[in-house]
C-alpha cells in the first residue's frame with residue numbers, strides 16, 4: 001500500500017525542500033566540495049534530489065536529510081554530491097588548449113622526457129581526458145616517436161566517472177571532434193543505436209578514479225601537465241589559492257597547468273608563470 005502511494009509521482013511533485021534542510025545541504029556541499037551553492041539554487045537542488053527520494057522511497061526532504069546525514073550513509077552523501085555537481089563538458093572543448101598542447105607543450109616535454117603523466121582533474125564524463133590522449137597519441141605517431149604517456153582522469157562525481165569508464169557517447173558528439181581525430185572513435189555496429197565508443201588504443205592510455213580537489217594530493221603521482229578547467233569558478237578565492245598551491249607542488253618543473261578560458265588568476269597568489277591565455281607553466 002505504502003509503495004503504491006509513492007509510485008504516484010504527484011505525491012512527490014508536491015514536496016518542498018524547506019529552508020532549513022536546504023541550508024543543511026548547502027553547508028555540507030560547500031564544506032565537502034568547495035562548490036558555492038547560492039540561495040537561488042534551492043529549486044534546482046529540490047528537483048535533482050527528487051530522484052533520490054523516489055529511489056529510497058522516502059516520504060519527504062526532511063526524511064532524506066535525516067537519512068543522508070545520519071552518520072552511516074556514506075554512500076548517500078556521494079549520491080548527494082552527484083546530484084549537485086554541474087558536469088557539462090565536450091570533446092575538444094576550448095580548442096586553443098589542444099593546439100597549444102600539440103604545438104608547444106608536447107614538443108617541449110617529450111624532448112626532455114621519455115614518459116609524461118597528464119592529469120585531467122575534474123574530468124566529468126571523460127571527454128576531456130580522452131581528447132588529451134588522442135592529441136598525445138597523434139603527436140607521437142605523426143612524429144614517429146616511441147615516448148610514452150598516461151592520462152589520469154579524476155572527478156568527485158561517481159556518476160560521471162561511470163560513463164567515462166564505459167567510454168560510450170551519443171553519435172552527435174563526433175561533431176565536436178576535429179576530422180583528424182575521428183579515427184579514434186568506433187561506430188556502433190548497430191546503426192540504429194547512434195552511439196560511438198573511444199577506441200581501445202586510446203582507452204588503455206586513460207585511467208579514472210574518484211578524487212576530491214579539496215583533499216590531500218600526496219597519493220597522486222607527480223604530473224607534467226594538469227588540466228583543471230571549468231571548476232575553479234565554483235570555488236571561493238581561498239580554496240582556489242589553496243588548490244593552485246597544491247597543483248604547483250604536484251607538477252614537475254617545466255610542467256603546464258591549463259584552466260578554463262573564463263578562469264583567471266587575477267588577484268590570486270601563485271608561483272605559476274603565464275605561458276599563454278589560460279595556460280601556466282612551473283618554470284625550472
Ligand SMILES: C[S@@+](CC[C@H](N)C(=O)[O-])C[C@H]1O[C@@H](n2cnc3c(N)ncnc32)[C@H](O)[C@@H]1O
Pocket residue numbers: 032033034035085086087088089090093121122123124125128154155156157160211212213214228229230231260
Ligand atoms: C563543468 S565540469 C568541467 C569538465 C571538464 N573539465 C571541462 O572543462 O569540460 C566540472 C566538474 O568538476 C567536478 N567537481 C566539482 N567539485 C569538485 C571537487 N571538489 N573535486 C573534484 N571534482 C569536482 C564536477 O563533478 C564536474 O564534473
